[in-house]
Amino acid sequence: MRKTCFGLLLVLTLLGALSACGGASEESAAPTSSAARPADRLILATTTSTYDSGLLDYILPTFEAQSGITVDVVAVGTGQALAMGANGDADVVLVHARAREEQFVAEGHGTQRYDVMYNDFVIVGAPSDPAGIQGLESATEAFGRIAETEAPFVSRGDDSGTHIKERAIWEAAGLNPDEFGDWYIAAGQGMGAVLTMANELGAYTLSDRATYLARRADAQSEALTLEILVEGDPILFNPYGVIPVNPQKHPGVNAEGAQKFVDWLTGLEAQELIAGFQRYGQTLFVPDSAAWHEAHPEGAAEASDAPNPTQAP
Amino acid sequence: MxxxxxxxHVTLVALLVSTLIGVPLGAWLALGRVPLRRLALALIYTGMGLPPVVVGLFVYILFSRSxxxxxxxxxxxxxxxxxxxxILALPMVAGITMSSIQSVDPALRPQLRALGATRWQVVRTIAVEARFGILLGVMAGFGAIISEVGAVMLVGGNIEGRTRVLTTAIVLETRRGHFALALALGAILLSLSFLTNSxxxxxxxxGRWRR
Structure with a gap:
């Protein structure tokens, strides 16, 4: 009779204790009373493009080894990452929506915005290209043709940096996505999921080059048949900025660690790492910090004209 | 691994807390004199259908720095x-405990009383009678939260080595297009659930399968 209940409790406790051993290390690190986060942990709110492409996994171990600071990466959309910073839930944000970033600093949530790197957006679609946009030089013209033919288009629809860019292009084309019909699919998901959707639906979408290439070239991934149809238009330029969260607004943030991280990320060593980060023979991000430009004065001028990371040195 | x-770890600690609170709560709702009982029931039943992502949002706001x-x-x-x-498991445990205790033969109480059982002995005997139902409640709670992704993604952040669990790892690998790996993680999750329930x-x- 009572054996049953006892047995159940025993199983629960045993399993709980067993798993507690595995989880104990991260529990002990969490502070209980102090308002400040520990100095050796840093919460980095960033976009799915920097994380899903594998860049952060590639560069962060170097920073962690040098500084003794563990970086906890929370990969969300740019909108959510900035909101995390504005709530003081992150110590530093690494995002890609310049106007929003400047607004974030202007509102006092961040101390300063620093250039980190860039790549570019590309318009991808099925090889059959129903709207006939392949090879167009103007992204706005391409978007105009897609809207005209009402060929399916998958939008991120999640207030991410890519989504913000996409809306800017529609606007430049004199169109309003809110008035579009069923062919315009607002997915509300991350870049990887949207690429998969567009692939399944034979639809167009706007993607950052890094995530597209990482997905396209990754042998473990589900094969993408989507191809780059439009690239190289200056409107497709995609700069990334890093901003420490303002400790005056949020006294609990790890401001010292955040500044250390920003100094390291914009410093030459990290910039070299970013330049050397390749996946399947392709460079995904081009370094763009002040320190980098100082060390490589000739690369800077050329890069701002043609944001094409695949051809960068 | x-x-x-x-x-x-996360699921079992949450389940343990839910069981320690939920079983007595369910028993009290079924047997005790509860003020506004109907309202309490409505709340519990609503709680059994709580959307995890809403709970996640709520907990996020509670624990956000602001x-x-x-x-x-x-x-x-x-x-x-x-x-x-x-928060997700508690209403399941409490609600199912309550209904299983209620379904114990109502004649049992006066009988036990007549036999001179103390109040505590009555409650215990009824709970033992309802043990399968209570167990079902705990298992339902387990199934709901081990497979849950919305809330843990939001409040945990899916941080590698810290808060990444099976469900959030599946979301991440799917996002990265690693369908095979995501599927393998899904298989681990299923076997875990099966193993625990077994x-x-x-x-x-x-110790026997037959009974």
Missing amino acids: EITLRSL GPFGSLAWLFSLRAMIVAQT LIMLGQGG
């Missing part, structure tokens, strides 16, 4: 995940 243990418990710095830690999952069933059957 580490991710699997973390999944178990929220009421921000100074604890629990956001993006296992603790916040455990809190969210406890252990409970075996414990209940006294």
Whole structure:
């Protein structure tokens, strides 16, 4: 009779204790009373493009080894990452929506915005290209043709940096996505999921080059048949900025660690790492910090004209 | 492996807390004199259908630095995940405990009383009678939260080595297009659930599958 209940409790406790051993290390690190986060942990709110492409996994171990600071990466959309910073839930944000970033600093949530790197957006679609946009030089013209033919288009629809860019292009084309019909699919998901959707639906979408290439070239991934149809238009330029969260607004943030991280990320060593980060023979991000430009004065001028990371040195 | 243990850790701690609170709560709702009983029932039943992502949002706001418990710095830690999952599992455990206790023969109470049982003995005997139902409640709670992704993603942040559990890892790998790996993680999750439920069933059957 009572054996049953006892047995159940025993199983629960045993399993709980067993798993507690595995989880104990991260529990002990969490502070209980102090308002400040520990100095050796840093919460980095960033976009799915920097994380899903594998860049952060590639560069962060170097920073962690040098500084003794563990970086906890929370990969969300740019909108959510900035909101995390504005709530003081992150110590530093690494995002890609310049106007929003400047607004974030202007509102006092961040101390300063620093250039980190860039790549570019590309318009991808099925090889059959129903709207006939392949090879167009103007992204706005391409978007105009897609809207005209009402060929399916998958939008991120999640207030991410890519989504913000996409809306800017529609606007430049004199169109309003809110008035579009069923062919315009607002997915509300991350870049990887949207690429998969567009692939399944034979639809167009706007993607950052890094995530597209990482997905396209990754042998473990589900094969993408989507191809780059439009690239190289200056409107497709995609700069990334890093901003420490303002400790005056949020006294609990790890401001010292955040500044250390920003100094390291914009410093030459990290910039070299970013330049050397390749996946399947392709460079995904081009370094763009002040320190980098100082060390490589000739690369800077050329890069701002043609944001094409695949051809960068 | 580490991710699997973390999944178990979060879910079992949350389940333990839910059981310790939920079973007595369910018993009290079924047997005690509860003021506004109908309202309490409505709340419990609503709680059984709580959307995990709403609970996640609620817990996020509670533990956000600009929220009421921000100074604890629990956001993006296992603790916040455990809190969210406890909120999700508690109504299941309490609700199913309550209905299974209620379904015990109502004539049992006066009989026990007549036999001179104390109040505590009555409650205990009825709970033992309803043990399968209570067990079902606990298992339902387990099933709901081990497979839950919305809340733990939001309040845990899916941080590698810290708050990444099976379900959030599946979301990440799917996003990265690693469908095979995501599927493998899904298989681990399923077997985990099966294993745990089997252990409970075996414990209940006294070590045999047949009964």
